[in-house]
Amino acid sequence: MKHLFTHSARRIVLSYVIFSACWILFSDQLVFWLFKDAGAQHTAQTFKGWFFIAVTGALLYGLLQRTLRSIERITLEDSLCHLPNRLAFINETKKRCAHEQRAFFSLSLLDVDHFADINDSQGHGAGDRVITDLAACLQSALKEGWYIARLGGDEFGLLSPPASTQRELVAVLDALQTSIPQNSSLCRLTVSAGTSFYPEHGDTCRDLMRHADMALSSAKHQGRNRHYLFHDQLKQNLIDRLSLLEDLREACNTRAFSLVYQPQWSLTQQCWIGAEVLIRWQHPKRGAVPPDQFIPLAEREGLIHPITEFVLERALKELTTAGIGRQQLATLSLNLSHTVLINEAVMNRLQGRVHSHRDGQPDIIMEITETAAMENLEATLSAMEYWRAQGMRFSIDDFGTGYSSLARLKQLPLAELKIDRSFIQDLPEDVNDAVITQAILAMAKTLSLDVVAEGVETPEQAQFLKDNGCSVLQGYWLARPVPIGELTHILAHTIDL
Incomplete structure (x- = not known):
């Protein structure tokens, strides 16, 4: 842009110099050739001077107008689409x-x-x-x-x-x-x-x-x-979202979150085999803020990275303090955002924390939703393969709600998949849900994947899943998400199923 304007200035000056030089060289000779009388020559010189001013003024006006139009076009037009900018x-x-x-x-x-x-x-x-x-x-x-x-x-x-x-x-x-x-x-x-x-x-x-x-x-x-x-409600929604975001940033800075754990029951081993760690936020004025309200906001605003690191670090510390090791709890599942999965620096820190607490601790399983995994399959697959080689295990969460095919699913280096609760809640009465659940269990068996059924709330649901080969159950009928102190008590008792 700078060079373009400089070029325009040079063109104007050069045009003016050439015209002026030609005028000086030839106009005087023309006057002397046309007029022999000194008085006539003087009058001609006067008119020649005014004519020079008029012509050069017109010339400068034309050149400047062309240049300014060009500058206006550059200033007000998008160079790619040639539309107004x-x-x-x-x-x-x-x-x-x-x-x-x-x-x-x-x-x-x-x-x-x-x-x-x-x-x-x-x-x-x-x-x-x-x-x-x-x-x-x-x-x-x-x-x-x-x-x-x-x-x-x-x-x-x-x-x-x-x-x-x-x-x-x-x-x-x-x-x-x-x-x-x-x-x-x-x-x-x-x-x-x-x-x-x-x-x-x-x-x-x-x-x-x-x-x-x-x-x-x-x-x-x-x-x-x-x-x-x-409409006016959009403005209020934006104000509320910005207010919640400000509070969320403060909560991240002060670590004003708590954790709860929902145990998972193994039908094959007849014992508690794992737990999913879940984050909770008790706001001093808003009260309990649901995760489905602040987690998507954290993902959009780049706050999910420190939140994920907090959850892992706090969970490992609480398990150690409570004396819960691999013998009491074989695995601990942690929800993982796709943005965290593809961020090498954050994943390195997560892996470092896992390794520093590895002796006697439960194995960590990283859960990523099916929808997020399939949104950018190439990036997901590359990141999961790399981190699996570093010793991490992965699970597909909310399975059945996305659009993955068997061909795409088998590419992912998975240890387990979790059937979404929407397919469990109407079992065994709903024929469609029953057929879908049976198909997922059969597919998982073909791929040698463990299956966790989420949202189990009745003994009938548990029995249907058991009869159809599901290996692990998770839901309110077995145990609600509880703080670390209550988790110790739950793990000490078994379920008759």
Whole structure:
């Protein structure tokens, strides 16, 4: 950019110097040749000077105008898609908000779901092709009058034609989800969008963009591939989420969490064989904050790493203090986020803590959900194979809720899988759940995997699982998640099953 502006300045100066030199060299000779009288020559020289000023002024004006237009294009146009950029979009929005007629219009923010995965897996060239193809798709799908801009990265901004009705705009924006052609670069591409309306949701560019961004953020958090309209509750939800995030950061700093353990009963050995360690957060004002509320927030905000390290370190310390070793508890299961699994530095620290407490301690089994494992199978497989070679054992949690096939599942270096509680809760009455559970147990047997059934709450469920070859049970009927002190008491008693 700097060199481009310098080049323009050089061109202007050079043009001016050449024209001036030619004028000085030839104009005087022309005057002397045309006029012999001294008075006439003097008058001609005066007019020649004014003419020089007029011509050079016009020349400079033309050159500067061309250069400024070029600078304006560079400043206000996206170089990849040749669409207006963020600055141009903001200027256009401000102009519409300041218009005396105050015509109704919508402002939408749209971006590509999981765009970073495209860049990481296929390279930035593939990402650029996705952006240019999406820009072309938007220009084709939206009728004349729409203002389309690329705001940066994978984010686009849309301004509707003035004076359209809200119903018309919502219909057009919702249709964008299905109008993306699934060609080579946009294959399986989904987008999320958020929209605010002028003047209902704000009468300034800042408010409209902020509220559209809140709607886009909500669409992302609710599963992506959807279009959300701003409403006041979104603002309150964002305030609540930011407040919870601030409290969660403080809880991580002060380690204001506690642990509970849910034992697992072996049907083959007729004894307690393991336990799953679970985190709890008792907030001084909010009360008990459910894990399904703060764990996803911790994953999105990068706090899951210190939380996972805390859980492992505290669990190993509590087991040692309580005198619970491998003889009383063969395995301890720890929930593992996919972001932790692929973070080598964090996994190294986790492995270091496991090795430092290995003598007499239960074996650690890292649980990762099926959905997370299948989201990026290559990265998951690479990380699991590496850490298995370092002595770690892995389990697939919530099995049956994802989309893994037998061919994909057998690639993973697993020690066990856990049947999701949603298939257990209606056993044995629900025929579909019974068939699915039997199929999972048969598949696991084929792959030589141990199976843990989660959510066992009745003796009938336990008996069905036992009859169909399930090896380990976990659930409220056997034992609820309890603090370390109560775990010692539970492990001292057996179950008649």
